[in-house]
Amino acid sequence: MTTTIAQQEVALIDLVDRLLGGGVVIAGDITLAVADVDLVYVQLRALVSAVATAQEKGVLPRMGSAL
Amino acid sequence: MIELYAIAEQPAPDVPSPFRAVRAGSLVAVCGPADDEVTPEALWERETVLEGLMADRNLLPVRYGTRVEDEEAAARAVEERREHLAAALERVRGAVELSVRVVGEAGGAVHAPLLALARDAVVGRPQAPESHRAAYLVDRDVVQEFVDTVAALQRTTTNL
Numbered sequence: 001m002t003t004t005i006a007q008q009e010v011a012l013i014d015l016v017d018r019l020l021g022g023g024v025v026i027a028g029d030i031t032l033a034v035a036d037v038d039l040v041y042v043q044l045r046a047l048v049s050a051v052a053t054a055q056e057k058g059v060l061p062r063m064g065s066a067l
Numbered sequence: 068m069i070e071l072y073a074i075a076e077q078p079a080p081d082v083p084s085p086f087r088a089v090r091a092g093s094l095v096a097v098c099g100p101a102d103d104e105v106t107p108e109a110l111w112e113r114e115t116v117l118e119g120l121m122a123d124r125n126l127l128p129v130r131y132g133t134r135v136e137d138e139e140a141a142a143r144a145v146e147e148r149r150e151h152l153a154a155a156l157e158r159v160r161g162a163v164e165l166s167v168r169v170v171g172e173a174g175g176a177v178h179a180p181l182l183a184l185a186r187d188a189v190v191g192r193p194q195a196p197e198s199h200r201a202a203y204l205v206d207r208d209v210v211q212e213f214v215d216t217v218a219a220l221q222r223t224t225t226n227l
Contacts, residue, residue, distance in 0.1 A: 025133075026148065030134070047107065
């Protein structure tokens with residue numbers, strides 16, 4: 001069970017890394033989120049921390065795998 | 068405000084609601100809701116939709132958090148960058164990006180044999196306890212060989 005939870009957390013962190021570190025950057029007059037991208041990044045990191053806390057408390061909803 | 072998720076080519080793919088495929092000349096902007104609150108469920112839903120599209124078409128994922136006013140603005144943004152995006156789609160045509168992370172000490176040793184199977188690669192900065200982090204652009208018909216090679220390296224490399 002512990003392994004599964006750890007894998008889920010790693011999968012989410014991987015996904016966040018991929019979302020923020022990959023992909024085409026469309027610059028110019030496009031808004032990088034309502035908050036700028038740094039704030040999105042902080043928000044996603046906060047999300048990962050919250051997930052880790054939820055896992056410790058055993059209230060984590062089931063998530064898919066990264067690949 | 069909507070979020071730009073990916074760039075694809077015509078014909079426009081079928082995407083489940085609330086995602087939308089917006090035509091932009093020869094290209095298609097895959098858009099979706101710009102949620103104010105980020106949840107794991109929303110991220111996985113986005114990922115599932117994009118992976119579904121990637122399974123049988125060439126696709127450029129757009130950096131997370133890229134937002135435009137509405138579908139018209141999405142189409143305009145894509146058309147304004149048509150040349151650049153079309154060239155990028157050409158670069159990845161028939162290939163997939165595979166991320167490889169090695170935890171252990173001997174990470175660098177896996178790069179050469181994997182690069183030999185890839186069309187291109189970008190090596191990133193590993194974050195401890197990783198010793199190697201890279202993304203490989205691999206032709207779709209070479210993916211199985213690439214995966215087999217990773218498995219073989221895992222078996223034969225010490226300190227991996």
